Each structure stands twice: as structure tokens, then as C-alpha cells.
Amino acid sequence: MPTFKLDGKEITAEPGTSILQAALDSGIEIPHYCYHEALTVVGSCRLCLVELNNSPKLVPSCAQNVQDGIEVRTHSDTVKQARESMLEFFLINHPLDCPICDKAGECELQDYTFKYGSSHSRMVEEKRVRPTKDLGGNILLYRNRCVMCTRCVRFYEDIVGESYLTVEDRGYRSDISIFPGKGLTHKMTGNIVEICPVGCLIDKDFLFNARVWNLETTKSVCPGCSAGCSINLQHKDNKIYRIRSRQNTQVNQQWICDDGRYLYHRYEKLERIGFPKKRGGEKLNNTSWAEALSIISDRLALVKRSRESEKVAVVGSAFATNEENYLLYKIFHDEIGCDKFFVYNREAEGEDEVIKSGFTVYSDKSPNYYGAKLILGERTDFWSEIKNGNIEVLYFLNGDIDIKVTDQQKELLKKLDFLFVQCVAMNDLVRLANVALPTAYFAEQSGSYVNAKGHVQKFQSALKPPSETKEGWQILADLYKTFNGGVSFVSVGDVVNDMAQNVSAFKDISFFKLGDEGLRIR
Amino acid sequence: MAQQYFLHNRDNPDSNKIDFYLQNGGYKALETVVKEYSPGEVIEIVKKSGLRGRGGAGFPAGVKWGFVPKYSDKPKYLVSNADESEPGTFKDRYILEKEPHMLLEGIAIASYAIQANIAYNYIRGEFVYGARVFERAVQEAEEKGYLGQNILGSGFNLKVVNHRGAGAYICGEETGLLESLEGKRGWPRLKPPFPAVEGAFKCPTIVNNVETLANVPLIINNGPDWFSSIGPDEKNTGPKLYCVSGHVKKPGLYEFPMGKNLKELIYEDCGGMLNGSLKAVIPGGSSVPVLTADEIDVSMDFDSLAAIGSMLGSAGIIVLDESTCMVDALLNLERFYAHESCGQCTPCREGTTWMVKILQRIERGEGRVEDMDLLDDIAEKINFRTICPLGDAAAMPAASFVKKFRKEFEAHVKKGKCPVKKDKSIKATHAHV
Numbered sequence: 043m044p045t046f047k048l049d050g051k052e053i054t055a056e057p058g059t060s061i062l063q064a065a066l067d068s069g070i071e072i073p074h075y076c077y078h079e080a081l082t083v084v085g086s087c088r089l090c091l092v093e094l095n096n097s098p099k100l101v102p103s104c105a106q107n108v109q110d111g112i113e114v115r116t117h118s119d120t121v122k123q124a125r126e127s128m129l130e131f132f133l134i135n136h137p138l139d140c141p142i143c144d145k146a147g148e149c150e151l152q153d154y155t156f157k158y159g160s161s162h163s164r165m166v167e168e169k170r171v172r173p174t175k176d177l178g179g180n181i182l183l184y185r186n187r188c189v190m191c192t193r194c195v196r197f198y199e200d201i202v203g204e205s206y207l208t209v210e211d212r213g214y215r216s217d218i219s220i221f222p223g224k225g226l227t228h229k230m231t232g233n234i235v236e237i238c239p240v241g242c243l244i245d246k247d248f249l250f251n252a253r254v255w256n257l258e259t260t261k262s263v264c265p266g267c268s269a270g271c272s273i274n275l276q277h278k279d280n281k282i283y284r285i286r287s288r289q290n291t292q293v294n295q296q297w298i299c300d301d302g303r304y305l306y307h308r309y310e311k312l313e314r315i316g317f318p319k320k321r322g323g324e325k326l327n328n329t330s331w332a333e334a335l336s337i338i339s340d341r342l343a344l345v346k347r348s349r350e351s352e353k354v355a356v357v358g359s360a361f362a363t364n365e366e367n368y369l370l371y372k373i374f375h376d377e378i379g380c381d382k383f384f385v386y387n388r389e390a391e392g393e394d395e396v397i398k399s400g401f402t403v404y405s406d407k408s409p410n411y412y413g414a415k416l417i418l419g420e421r422t423d424f425w426s427e428i429k430n431g432n433i434e435v436l437y438f439l440n441g442d443i444d445i446k447v448t449d450q451q452k453e454l455l456k457k458l459d460f461l462f463v464q465c466v467a468m469n470d471l472v473r474l475a476n477v478a479l480p481t482a483y484f485a486e487q488s489g490s491y492v493n494a495k496g497h498v499q500k501f502q503s504a505l506k507p508p509s510e511t512k513e514g515w516q517i518l519a520d521l522y523k524t525f526n527g528g529v530s531f532v533s534v535g536d537v538v539n540d541m542a543q544n545v546s547a548f549k550d551i552s553f554f555k556l557g558d559e560g561l562r563i564r
Numbered sequence: 565m566a567q568q569y570f571l572h573n574r575d576n577p578d579s580n581k582i583d584f585y586l587q588n589g590g591y592k593a594l595e596t597v598v599k600e601y602s603p604g605e606v607i608e609i610v611k612k613s614g615l616r617g618r619g620g621a622g623f624p625a626g627v628k629w630g631f632v633p634k635y636s637d638k639p640k641y642l643v644s645n646a647d648e649s650e651p652g653t654f655k656d657r658y659i660l661e662k663e664p665h666m667l668l669e670g671i672a673i674a675s676y677a678i679q680a681n682i683a684y685n686y687i688r689g690e691f692v693y694g695a696r697v698f699e700r701a702v703q704e705a706e707e708k709g710y711l712g713q714n715i716l717g718s719g720f721n722l723k724v725v726n727h728r729g730a731g732a733y734i735c736g737e738e739t740g741l742l743e744s745l746e747g748k749r750g751w752p753r754l755k756p757p758f759p760a761v762e763g764a765f766k767c768p769t770i771v772n773n774v775e776t777l778a779n780v781p782l783i784i785n786n787g788p789d790w791f792s793s794i795g796p797d798e799k800n801t802g803p804k805l806y807c808v809s810g811h812v813k814k815p816g817l818y819e820f821p822m823g824k825n826l827k828e829l830i831y832e833d834c835g836g837m838l839n840g841s842l843k844a845v846i847p848g849g850s851s852v853p854v855l856t857a858d859e860i861d862v863s864m865d866f867d868s869l870a871a872i873g874s875m876l877g878s879a880g881i882i883v884l885d886e887s888t889c890m891v892d893a894l895l896n897l898e899r900f901y902a903h904e905s906c907g908q909c910t911p912c913r914e915g916t917t918w919m920v921k922i923l924q925r926i927e928r929g930e931g932r933v934e935d936m937d938l939l940d941d942i943a944e945k946i947n948f949r950t951i952c953p954l955g956d957a958a959a960m961p962a963a964s965f966v967k968k969f970r971k972e973f974e975a976h977v978k979k980g981k982c983p984v985k986k987d988k989s990i991k992a993t994h995a996h997v
Contacts, residue, residue, distance in 0.1 A: 083754070084754070084908070085754045085951060086908040086909050086910070086951060087909075087910055088909050088910050088911060088949055088950065089910070091949060099948045099949075100948070100949060102754070105754045124945070124949060127911070127945035128910055128911065128945075128949075130945075131910045131911055131913075131914040131915055131918075131945075132910060132914070134914055134918055135914065164938055165918065166932075167918065167921035167922065167925065168921075170917075189910070190907065190908075190910070190913065209749070209907070211907075212732070212734075212904075212905065212906050212907045213902060213903065213904065213905035213906065213907040213912075213913055213916070213917070214902055214905065214907065214913055214914070214916070214917040215907070216907030216913065
């Protein structure tokens with residue numbers, strides 16, 4: 043492997059690594075715009091120029107691979123001066139509108155200018171002023187802020203595999219442009235806002251909504267399909283402002299699709315259940331958690347006493363976390379002796395969508411089908427089981443905010459003696475329940491999902507659920523307590539540790555070991 | 565007058581037809597090459613002749629050919645760069661229109677040397693007549709068996725394709741040309757890899773200027789020693805075309821051995837200055853550093869001009885007299901580069917237009933004392949920091965104009981207006997060709 047000197051420090055890098063990447067990997071910053079590790083190298087921004095002992099000219103470190111014995115200087119006077127002048131070129135026509143720019147605070151033009159640039163401009167001429175363009179979809183092009191790095195153009199060419207953007211005109215008049223009649227409608231479009239190093243590409247969804255430094259970031263996993271993309275939830279005042287992709291080479295590279303990016307809006311519109319409910323004749327009445335849980339545990343205790351556990355069935359969910367499904371199994375199998383476990387999942391929508399880079403949007407829109415099956419088994423057809431009259435008591439853990447219950451299925455549910463449901467929002471299941479428990483959705487709870495490839499990832503709660511709504515694992519841990527003499531799990535990590543001991547697929551896994559990127563199920 | 569090899573038939577309307585060319589010994593060089601020489605021998609001959617690229621950079625042609633990987637299983641391409649668009653240059657146009665078979669024979673020999681079976685002639689879009697003449701020449705040569713399959717029974721095949729550009733100066737830069745040839749935006753590529761290793765369609769490709777290629781048959785016919793004996797020394801050899809424009813009595817295209825004295829060329833061959841006295845000469849096309857009137861007693865060859873801080877470039881000699889405002893002249897040049905910048909690299913995209921705006925302001929009389937240093941500094945920050953030499957081409961005139969004619973720039977600032985009595989009524993009364 044080539045060993046070379048970077049600012050006097052010996053560095054070894056894989057052959058074929060660029061000087062820039064090797065520097066970044068070893069913690070030395072070389073400012074750059076056009077270079078992006080996932081995209082083709084064009085070497086056009088000229089910001090990453092460095093001094094090389096065997097070259098009379100400064101070289102773009104993104105386009106020069108490491109060679110044995112070379113000496114690279116990234117902070118010599120010549121390099122510093124080149125950088126400063128390059129930043130001056132970037133800024134001469136920039137409107138300096140940071141106070142009203144959504145990128146401010148995470149803008150590489152701001153950061154680099156602050157670190158490497160000059161505090162004043164020598165340009166006294168009139169600036170180039172161009173109106174903002176709407177590129178279709180959620181994308182606005184603030185042309186005055188563009189640095190012509192062409193990352194967005196290359197994103198479509200290299201990652202998506204279909205061109206949506208191009209550079210129009212040339213020289214000083216160069217302009218990012220869509221093709222006639224073809225707006226930015228592709229599902230992967232939101233990513234260009236993330237890779238834009240400056241405030242040129244702006245997402246209408248976030249436009250003027252918040253200053254980024256006021257947002258808190260929580261690592262999470264997208265529940266939008268069984269790809270399980272790593273995401274960051276960015277929130278303040280108990281409200282999500284945007285979702286951004288989080289790099290995870292084993293799952294989503296560094297991209298997310300727009301279905302996932304804007305998914306949080308769907309939860310904002312839900313009619314939440316609010317309080318635990320119990321049935322009183324035709325009506326559902328609010329009740330306390332203590333009462334709701336005691337109704338359930340009393341009914342289950344009766345089943346246990348009368349040895350009628352075969353009349354009890356449990357439906358876990360591909361939309362619930364492993365911890366919820368596991369606790370459900372623990373209560374009903376270990377405590378009640380029930381052995382009818384099913385997994386609820388919605389029907390797949392269309393085909394898997396695969397783009398050039400291999401990134402896939404799955405047709406299975408549940409986040410945890412794989413995990414639910416590992417814990418609860420492969421059975422899914424609980425409807426015919428109810429139809430056959432084999433079930434009297436049903437505990438239905440759902441979590442799917444799009445569940446649709448047909449009239450026929452409603453009739454079947456009415457045949458049950460007791461229906462306990464655990465749901466995120468009001469739906470037909472809740473309306474037919476004897477007891478309904480309001481549970482949190484993914485952003486409000488912690489837990490883990492297993493994606494379609496068998497990769498387990500954890501996520502942490504970002505928002506506080508509404509006052510009488512609880513995290514799913516917490517509800518089930520409380521229910522478990524009623525059977526176990528008041529001893530139960532105090533954290534979601536506890537549940538994972540217990541699951542690791544009892545479910546072979548999760549052997550050796552702990553909440554801590556899952557880290558940020560998760561682990562592959564063995 | 566010295567023996568001419570390019571311009572001697574300029575008055576003959578049939579000079580671009582194959583019959584005339586054959587009567588005067590045409591395609592003998594190609595025949596010799598395909599029948600008697602190995603490709604390697606051809607490269608050695610051209611190396612020995614000292615032929616240097618006539619497009620501007622002056623890189624030895626034979627050495628360039630030698631960079632083509634010998635054992636690559638990829639097809640190889642030869643590209644004739646006929647995208648002549650350097651302001652002040654009009655030599656390739658003459659060859660295309662009047663001596664297309666010299667070029668074609670050169671293309672065929674060069675293709676043989678690098679073992680290319682397809683050659684492209686990338687011709688400037690505005691050269692409509694030249695394109696037509698060239699295409700007819702290709703057809704004639706194919707009919708006579710000098711191009712096409714099994715050329716002269718040698719087993720060597722060559723297809724020559726004429727490809728017309730769409731009007732961009734940047735496509736004369738060899739990698740911008742290749743991108744354009746592939747049907748893409750004319751954005752120059754990062755080098756390395758150089759075209760000889762990875763050029764057109766990712767295959768080894770040699771790009772040579774039209775005049776360079778047209779010299780090749782002469783070298784084969786007369787021998788490398790003959791060629792290298794022409795010119796001031798063994799590094800600056802062969803006949804050379806000089807394009808003279810501006811305030812001289814007889815502007816036009818001239819042919820002399822490499823190393824013609826510039827002063828002699830202007831005052832004797834071109835009949836001297838048109839009206840006023842000489843102020844400045846741009847010796848090698850608009851991109852090269854300008855010379856003052858005191859600097860023109862110089863040999864027009866690569867190394868002599870380099871020694872005084874300029875370049876032979878494309879030998880497009882632009883003569884400026886005292887009625888020329890140097891601010892205005894530089895503004896004119898910079899406006900050209902700003903317009904032709906591809907916009908890929910930051911310094912060239914932003915810097916060229918910035919310079920234009922400053923120059924416009926100075927010319928309007930709103931210049932500031934610090935503007936001269938600023939111009940010089942912008943030029944310095946563009947120079948050598950771009951992907952292709954267009955940045956350098958825009959920077960070099962700016963730096964040299966400001967350095968050598970600073971007083972005139974300062975006079976603009978002091979007076980608050982342009983101090984030069986301009987005469988923009990030049991008429992080309994005695995066009996030489």
C-alpha cells in the first residue's frame with residue numbers, strides 16, 4: 043500500500059485512493075465542493091488544490107491518487123492563497139443572503155469562507171442576479187447561490203441512472219437546468235438538497251421553517267418500507283422539521299427516497315386515540331391505564347385458570363418493533379400458555395424499485411416483517427382462524443397507520459368475545475375493540491427493526507408521545523408486570539437483552555452493540 | 565523569397581483537387597510509408613525531424629505519437645484538430661480550403677504510424693466551405709485508393725470522417741474536442757489520463773493540429789534531416805505559416821521557415837505599418853503575452869519567443885498601432901475568453917467576467933488606482949489553476965497588458981476617460997492571400 047507524506051505526517055492508503063479522500067480519512071480537512079465520495083470525479087471547483095513535491099502546478103487532490111513517496115502539502119502558503127482566491131471567486135456573485143437562507147448553519151460556503159476565506163471582497167462591480175427557479179417536485183433552485191459543483195447533475199447520472207438535470211449555457215452564464223417538460227419528479231430527488239454544498243437547492247418542504255442550528259437531531263430508522271434506511275430526525279419543540287438521510291453503507295448507502303423523507307407529515311395528520319379506551323355497550327369510553335390493563339390481565343388470568351389458552355390468539359405486527367413483538371410473545375406464550383401467534387402485514391405495493399446504485403425502495407411497506415416473523419413465526423392468516431370460531435380472545439398489536447379493515451373482517455371481529463388492540467391512531471380496529479391502548483409511533487419510541495435483508499437497527503425516540511399515549515414496549519412491560527408480581531423491564535435495552543437470551547436469531551445482540559449502523563442477523 | 569511548401573499554389577483554383585495534387589507528387593509519401601516503413605520507423609522519422617505541434621503548445625509530434633500504448637487491444641484514433649478559432653489565426657483554414665490533400669496525406673501517414681483505422685477531422689463549424697472541400701477531398705482519395713480498405717495494397721485500412729463542430733472555441737482544446745466528438749458538452753477533461761492513453765471513446769487517441777499533420781508528407785518525402793535543417797536550430801524546425809493581421813499595409817498569411825524575424829516580417833514583407841507607429845504585437849494568437857514595439861526584433865520560433873516571455877502559439881500575429889487603446893484591446897480579448905469559457909472551473913468562469921467588468925469600468929473612465937493590481941492579481945489566480953489552458957489563455961494577455969502598458973491604464977484612471985485617439989477605420993486594402 044502506498045505510503046506518503048501529508049503535511050509531514052506519514053499516511054498509508056489503499057492504492058487508487060485520491061489524496062483528498064486519504065486526507066479526509068485521516069482527519070485532515072481539504073475544502074472541496076465538486077468532489078463527493080459517491081459521485082464521479084470532475085475536479086472542476088478547484089478548491090481542493092494542494093501542493094505536490096513532484097508537480098510544478100497545484101493539483102486537484104480529488105483527481106490525484108496517492109502514490110508511494112509523494113509529499114503533499116495542504117496548508118502551505120501557496121495552497122492557502124489559492125484557496126482564499128478560489129473562495130473569493132465563489133463569492134463575487136454570491137448574494138450573501140445567509141440571514142434568509144435555509145442552508146445557513148450547515149453551508150460549506152459559509153464554513154469554508156470563515157475558515158479559509160477573506161473577510162472582505164475586492165469586487166466592486168454589479169453582481170450577477172438571476173431569479174430563483176422552481177425545478178418541479180419540492181425543489182427550488184436559488185441560482186444566485188450556485189457554485190456550479192454539478193453534484194446534483196451527477197447524482198442523477200451516477201446514482202439514479204437517469205438524467206434529470208444538466209448544465210445549460212456556458213461560462214459565466216452556466217446554469218443548472220431541468221430538461222424541457224421533465225421536472226424533478228424522481229423519488230430520489232430530495233437527496234440533491236442534501237448533497238448541495240451551498241444554499242442553491244432548497245427543499246420547499248423546509249423553506250423558511252427553521253434555522254438548522256435550532257434543530258435537534260435524533261438517529262432513527264425509516265419505517266416507510268422494508269429497506270430500513272438510516273435516517274436522522276431533525277426536530278424542535280416536539281415537532282419534526284425534516285428527515286435527512288444518515289450514512290449506512292450496509293443499508294442505504296447515504297440516500298433516502300422521498301417517500302421516507304416526507305413520511306413524517308402523515309403522522310402529523312393522524313387522529314390519535316388520546317386515552318386508553320374501554321367498551322361500555324356501543325360506546326368507547328376513556329379510562330385510566332391501570333384500569334385498561336387490569337381488564338386485560340383479568341381476562342387473561344381467567345383464560346389461564348380455566349385452561350382455555352387455545353381460545354386466545356395474538357396478532358403481532360410487521361409495523362411494530364422487535365421489542366413489542368417479543369414482549370407480546372413473552373406474555374402470551376410464557377405466562378398464558380398461548381401458542382396461536384400471527385404476524386400482521388399489509389399487502390405489498392407494486393414492485394421493488396431499484397436504481398442504478400443498487401439502492402432499493404421495497405414494495406413491502408412494513409419496516410419489520412423480517413423481525414416479526416423471527417419472533418412470532420410465519421403464520422399470517424388469522425382471519426380464517428377467527429372465521430372458524432377457534433378464537434375467542436384476540437390481542438391485536440398493530441402500528442400500521444394505513445390499516446384497512448373490510449366489512450367482512452369487521453363482522454369477523456364482532457364475533458370475538460374479547461378484542462384488545464394496541465394502535466397508533468383511530469381506526470376500525472379501535473372502534474370494535476373492548477379495550478384499546480394508544481401507542482406511540484416510530485418517532486416517539488425506541489426500539490429496533492429488522493430490514494428485508496436481515497439487518498437489525500435500533501432507533502431512539504425523538505418526540506414525546508401525547509400525554510396518555512405510551513411507547514409500545516412500555517405498555518407491554520406494564521402488562522407483563524401484572525403477571526410477574528410487579529417485576530418487569532425498565533428500559534428498551536432490558537427487553538433486547540432478554541430477547542437475545544430467548545430468541546436464537548438475536549443471540550449476542552444488545553442495544554449497545556447495535557450501534558449506529560446495526561448488525562446483520564446470523 | 566524562400567521556397568514555399570504550402571502557399572505556392574495559392575493562386576491555382578485547382579490546388580485542392582486530387583488530380584493536381586497527384587501531378588505534383590501527391591500521396592508519394594503515403595505510398596512510401598505503407599510500403600516501406602514500419603509504424604515505428606515513421607514515428608522515429610517524425611521525431612528526428614523535430615516537428616513540433618503547430619496548434620500552440622509546440623509539443624514534439626513524434627514524441628506524442630510514441631505515447632500510444634503499443635500493445636493495447638483497444639482501437640486507436642487519430643484526430644485532426646481543424647477547430648481553428650484562436651483570434652488572429654487563419655492558417656489551418658487555408659490548408660483545409662486550398663491544400664486538403666496535404667492534410668489528408670498527413671492524416672493517413674499519422675494514422676499508419678499509430679495504427680489507427682479511423683481518423684476524425686474535427687472542423688470548426690463556421691468553416692462551411694472548408695468542410696465541403698475537405699469532404700470532397702476524402703471522397704476523391706477514397707476513389708483513388710489512398711483511403712479506405714487495403715490502401716495501396718498494403719493491408720492498411722483507414723476511414724476518415726469529417727466532423728463539424730458547433731461553434732465553441734473550447735472545442736479546440738483537445739479533450740474538449742474529444743468530448744464534443746463523442747456527442748457531449750465540450751468540457752475539457754482532467755489530465756491525466758492523456759488522450760494518447762485514453763482519448764476518444766476511452767481509446768488511445770492522438771490529436772494533432774492541421775498544420776502539424778500537413779507537414780508530415782513533406783518530412784517523409786524530403787527526409788527528417790531536410791526538415792530539421794529548416795529553421796534556426798534543431799528544436800525549432802520546418803516551414804511555418806504566419807498569420808498577420810492588424811495595422812500593417814499587407815495583412816495576410818505568410819510562409820517562411822521557422823524563426824522568421826518578426827520585425828522583418830512586419831516592416832518588409834507586410835509593407836510596414838498602415839498609418840501610425842507601432843505600439844504592440846501579439847505574436848502567437850490572442851492568448852499569448854503581448855510584445856511592445858521594442859521587443860519585436862525576435863525570431864518567430866518556440867524557444868526565442870519563450871525566452872522573452874511570450875509564445876509562438878499559433879503564429880497569429882496581431883499588430884497594433886498607436887491608435888489602439890490597450891485597455892479597449894484587452895477588454896476585447898477578455899470579453900472573448902469570458903464568452904468562450906466553458907464554465908467548468910471556478911477561476912476561469914468567474915475570473916474572466918470579473919476582469920471584463922473591471923476593464924469596462926476603466927475604459928468608461930471609472931477606474932480606480934487599485935484596479936491594475938487587482939487585474940494582475942486576478943490573472944495570477946486564474947493562471948495554471950484550471951483544468952484546461954483556456955484559463956491561462958485569458959490570464960496571460962491580462963497580466964502582460966497590465967505589466968507592459970500600465971501607464972496607459974493609469975492614464976485612463978487619472979483622466980477619468982480613455983486618452984487614446986482611436987482609429988477604428990482599418991480596411992484590409994491589400995489582403996495578401
